[in-house]
Amino acid sequence: MQKSVEKLVNEGKMLPLMEEFYTIQGEGYHKGTAAYFVRIGGCDVGCHWCDVKESWNAELHPPTETDVIVENAVKYSDVVVVTGGEPLTWDMTLLTKGLKDKGAKTHIETSGAYPLTGDWDWICLSPKKVKLPTQDIYPKADELKCIVYNKSDFAFAEEQAKQVSSECVLYLQPEWSVRDKVIPMIVDYVMKNPKWKVSLQTHKYLNIP
Numbered sequence: 001m002q003k004s005v006e007k008l009v010n011e012g013k014m015l016p017l018m019e020e021f022y023t024i025q026g027e028g029y030h031k032g033t034a035a036y037f038v039r040i041g042g043c044d045v046g047c048h049w050c051d052v053k054e055s056w057n058a059e060l061h062p063p064t065e066t067d068v069i070v071e072n073a074v075k076y077s078d079v080v081v082v083t084g085g086e087p088l089t090w091d092m093t094l095l096t097k098g099l100k101d102k103g104a105k106t107h108i109e110t111s112g113a114y115p116l117t118g119d120w121d122w123i124c125l126s127p128k129k130v131k132l133p134t135q136d137i138y139p140k141a142d143e144l145k146c147i148v149y150n151k152s153d154f155a156f157a158e159e160q161a162k163q164v165s166s167e168c169v170l171y172l173q174p175e176w177s178v179r180d181k182v183i184p185m186i187v188d189y190v191m192k193n194p195k196w197k198v199s200l201q202t203h204k205y206l207n208i209p
């Protein structure tokens with residue numbers, strides 16, 4: 001990457017944009033709500049079951065002016081979900097300021113593995129064992145969305161739930177490739193531990209992005 005572009009990316013004035021699309025939020029608390037998704041490239045957390053591995057290498061995604069991302073997003077929706085990749089790889093200050101100045105609600109999907117930047121109306125924290133969230137994000141998470149791949153993930157989810165606020169909404173979401181195996185385990189767990197709710201990737205059932 002050119003040095004001048006690298007500097008702009010480091011300042012959050014440009015971001016490696018992988019894709020953007022208007023769809024229905026499929027997961028978690030806001031599922032069913034129309035929203036514009038902005039997917040920023042770059043992630044080195046390395047979840048083996050990640051459903052967007054094409055996002056990992058930031059260099060494959062064109063550095064795009066943050067102002068241009070904002071101008072476009074607000075044409076589609078007043079709810080903008082920023083995801084990735086891991087959006088907190090980058091400084092989210094200017095992106096969220098731009099969106100909020102134009103009246104949009106800012107939502108983030110994050111593993112919390114890097115320091116929290118940006119001004120968010122909704123934070124979905126989805127912690128990963130391989131690279132735990134930074135301490136600063138736990139009290140600010142609005143929802144905690146733990147992915148269940150096998151039964152050890154219930155214990156991990158409970159450990160994570162101890163660290164969020166009492167208002168944070170708690171979700172267990174099946175890892176897609178093992179959904180048939182883990183959905184019955186999640187259903188049983190939630191009935192026995194009703195502070196948790198089930199989250200499904202409903203967009204995959206609806207065949208939408």
Ligand SMILES: C[S@@+](CC[C@H](N)C(=O)[O-])C[C@H]1O[C@@H](n2cnc3c(N)ncnc32)[C@H](O)[C@@H]1O
Nearest residue numbers: 049050051084085086109110111126174175176
């Ligand atoms: C692709 S990630 C991008 C945002 C951020 N890196 C994160 O992990 O939160 C978006 C959401 O999808 C979830 N996710 C990724 N792959 C999944 C899979 N195979 N099955 C279920 N959920 C998955 C993540 O845990 C996260 O909540």
Ligand SMILES: Nc1nc2[nH]cc(C(=O)O)c2c(=O)[nH]1
Nearest residue numbers: 024025026027083109203209
């Ligand atoms: N419809 C839809 N809802 C989503 N919720 C979180 C997603 C993500 O990849 O971050 C996602 C996604 O990719 N599509």
Ligand code: SF4
Nearest residue numbers: 043045046047050085
């Ligand atoms: S943190 Fe998110 S984007 Fe990164 S590998 Fe894990 S699920 Fe994929």
Ligand SMILES: [Mg+2]
Nearest residue numbers: 051052083209
């Ligand atoms: Mg997704």
